[in-house]
Amino acid sequence: MIKIYHNPRCSKSRQGLSILEESGKSFEIIKYLENDFTSIELEDIIIKLGIKPIELVRKNETIWKSDYKGKTLSDNEIIAAMVNHPKLIERPIVVNGDKAVVGRPPESILEII
Template sequence: MIKIYHNNRCSKSRCGLELLEKSGKEFEVVKYLDNIPSAKELKDIINLLDIKPIQLVRKNETIWKANFKGKELNDAEIIKAMVENPKLIERPIVINGKKAVIGRPPENILDII
């Protein structure tokens, strides 16, 4: 089943959700600010996206700038920062089987549904 990691306060995430709704396919919405992914879940998502953990971080977030910017962090420390501060997780993330994309732009989602 298709899964979207969604933040309703984000316009790109809302657009991604709308694309999924229009597709007519079944999907699950994960409100990741309420149901924070574990470190293992984030590692699995990062592997599916085929990216480095730092590429999943929203580097313009105040939390990142205040606490992490300019520091040398390893992958585990970056993942820990996202678990402890889920606002740092880029959104939306859509997973369909063994494929995943970050919906920025939202049209990226069309590649896997």
């Protein structure tokens, strides 16, 4: 089943949700700010995205700038930061089987549905 990790307050996330709704395919909405990721879940998504953990971080978030920017962090430490502060995670993320994309731009979702 297709999953969208969604933040309703984010315009790109809402656009991504709209693309999924228009596709007519069934999908699950996961409001990741309400339903926290585990490290294992986040690691799995990062593998499906085919990126480094740092590439999933929203580096303009205040918490990143105040607590993490300029520090040398391991991949595990970056994942832990995102688990502890889910606002740091780029959004939306759409997962379909063993593939995933970050919906920036939202049209990139079309590649995997």
